[in-house]
Amino acid sequence: MTKTIKTSALIIGGGGAGLSAALNLNSEDIVLIERGGSNSVFSPWNMMIRPKEELREKILQMGGNINDSALVDAFLWDYDKAIEDLQKAGIKLRESNIGLIPDYSLPGTETKKILRNKLKEKKGGRSIKGSVENFLTDKKDEVVGVVVRLFDSGQAVNVFFRYAILASGGLGGLFKFTTGSRDSDGSVLALCREIGLKTRDLEFFMFHPFLVVDKRFPRLLISGDILTAMEYEDESGEQFLSAEVADALRNNKHHHIFPQMTEEFYLQSLKGKVYGRMVCSDDWFERFKKENEFGSIFQKFKKEEVEKIELHPAFHFSIGGITINENGQTSRSNLYAAGEVTGGLHGSNRIGGLAILEALIFGRRAALDINEKLKTTNRDIKTPVNMKKVGRLGLSREVKAMAWEALGPLKTDKKLQELKEFLQSKKSLTSQEKLLKEIAELCLARKESIGAFRKSK
Ligand SMILES: Cc1cc2nc3c(=O)[nH]c(=O)nc-3n(C[C@H](O)[C@H](O)[C@H](O)COP(=O)(O)OP(=O)(O)OC[C@H]3O[C@@H](n4cnc5c(N)ncnc54)[C@H](O)[C@@H]3O)c2cc1C
Structure with missing residues (x-):
């Protein structure tokens, strides 16, 4: 029989967003699942510090004013709290060329280590090394759990939750060339599309x-x-x-x-x-x-x-992603999302030095909202009957290379069409292939270059 874990609050992802969420949740039965890699480890965590009004203007201008202004306001509202959280966790910061940066020779590695240790000290904070492979839905098609493949034993475990925070990072791992971790590979976002979770601006990426x-x-x-x-x-x-x-x-x-x-x-x-x-x-x-x-x-x-x-x-960075409100809640009320997996804050392009802050701020906001909800929800989590497994992950090197050529820094309709037709010709598509096909279609529909989206005639 498949082993089962139950938790009030599941977090998928152990980067800046997931750890910020975990450390701000009050619940004593938190489960955080993560693979080995994370963009938050590759990153130097250089954080832009500017007066709020100036920053607001810059974010909207850079984003071509298609940003979700409620997210921009929420971000600015909690801007100082994210820095305070880092300092409270014992992270030393120094001035950088744009604001503040953790004062270590490998800032991402060291900061993550400190935050992970804080989670270990937290009562009821449990962290699991494994990969989420499927969503589990109940008879009303609500997502109530996930299937996780554990790294140590290779065993599949069903994890059921009351609330989940999706903090699974960006899409770099879908491409042949990425500046970040191959583990941030759109797998969870692809599962989200399988259940029809709302997303936005998926065709906007930053390259380096x-x-x-x-x-x-x-x-x-x-x-x-x-x-x-x-x-x-x-x-x-x-x-x-x-x-x-x-x-x-x-x-x-x-x-x-x-x-x-x-x-x-x-x-x-x-x-x-x-x-x-x-x-x-x-x-x-x-x-x-x-x-x-x-x-x-x-x-x-x-x-x-x-x-x-x-x-x-x-x-380099996924600008679009899961649609959230200012508390990180998605279009499904028990699913929250934070960090690079989400879209809306940056509109069509991002200013450097805001991504880590975004991950910390919305991880925190999601946790605080769930803390409130858990005060009044029944904590008994039942194993659903008529459960359905959703999604199938996987992506070949060939498709990653095609994704790079079609969805890379300068798009052409010819390459986009080739990717779309190649995927259409396959007998059955994995969830990540479906996601790539959807992105190719969005890119085909967008005729003009705007923000980080560049198309050649
Ligand atoms: C080289 C580099 C430099 C950067 N420099 C800066 C900078 O100076 N300043 C700045 O603000 N931003 C910078 N960024 C961007 C910023 O670091 C990222 O946007 C941010 O770290 C994203 O955090 P996150 O928590 O959303 O995602 P991540 O840190 O990518 O974490 C995602 C987590 O989800 C897990 N995961 C994914 N899929 C699954 C699955 N199926 N099952 C289980 N776990 C899963 C991963 O293992 C990981 O733990 C940089 C990025 C890179 C790559």
């Missing part, structure tokens, strides 16, 4: 040109000073960037032409390899190795040994 894919280094996103110390060339050593982008990179002033820059790298990457060639002095390189946040990855190399580094553009 500078993922290191050179086998001598860890696969990671680089930024800042190192970009000014390189020239960018193709396999035959030809520089391929427009003078405007090359200049902006040299002077570290590329943020205003970010989409154009990403497009130029992407188009080159479709033709062949992309390299960054080091053009700095030996002294600069040695100083960089000691002082810069990315210096450590070059530690064992002399400059002449890393003359050329292979780079590739990659998926």
Whole structure:
């Protein structure tokens, strides 16, 4: 018989959003399920700090005013509380170029460790390493549980809940190239679409040109000073960037032409390899190795040994996602969502430095709302009769490569149509394939470039 766990509050995801939710829930029978990876570990947690009115204007302007303004207001309302929560948890913060950043050499890894330890200390906080594979619905088609495959035993367990917080991150893992974790792969969002949960702006993604894919280094996103110390060339050593982008990179002033820059790298990457060639002095390189946040990855190399580094553009952030209200509640009253899996706050594009804050703030808001609801709900969780298993996960490398070509930084109707037709021709689609098909259709329907969505005629 399948083992069963019952909980008042289930959290799927152990990144910034899931941990913030877990630490703010009062219930003494919380279950947090997570896979091994999370974008919150890859991230340096650089948080933008600005006066609220200024930030409000910037968010709406960047988002093309298609943002959910109630979410923007809720975000700004709790902005300071998210920082207070981090400080209360014992996380040391220092000033950064845009606001605040945890003061550790690996901020994401260290911050997550501290928050996880807090959860361990919490009475009734239980965390499970495993992967959610299906939703379980009752005879009224309400989602009342999930099937989890445990990592240690390989066993499938049914987890039934009164409330669930979906904090499963973005869609990067659906693509061949991502700056984040392959575990944030749209699996839970795909299950949500199977049950008709409302979503929005799913066709809006952020991309980044500078993922290191050179086998001598860890696969990671680089930024800042190192970009000014390189020239960018193709396999035959030809520089391929427009003078405007090359200049902006040299002077570290590329943020205003970010989409154009990403497009130029992407188009080159479709033709062949992309390299960054080091053009700095030996002294600069040695100083960089000691002082810069990315210096450590070059530690064992002399400059002449890393003359050329292979780079590739990659998926960076999901702007759209599950539709939520200001308390993180979705279109189903017992399902909440927070963090990168949700949409609405950023509209059509996101300002850098707000994603971690978004995850912390809406994780917290969802938890507080559930705390209130649990005061008046019957805690007895029954195992439903006539239970149905929903969804089937899985995605091949071939489809991930096609997704990258069709849904990458510069979309064309031809590639989108190819992806759609390829998926249509399959006998049966996994939940993630259905999600990709839906996104391809949304991209086909959107004719003009807007915000982070770029289409070539
Ligand atoms: C390289 C990089 C740098 C970044 N830098 C910044 C920055 O400086 N500032 C900023 O604000 N933002 C930054 N971001 C963005 C930000 O880090 C993310 O948006 C944020 O961490 C998302 O948090 P989350 O909790 O929503 O999702 P995640 O941290 O991705 O967590 C998702 C969780 O869900 C789990 N999960 C997924 N599917 C399943 C499943 N089926 N079953 C069980 N568990 C599942 C995963 O294992 C994981 O635990 C960066 C992102 C990257 C990749």
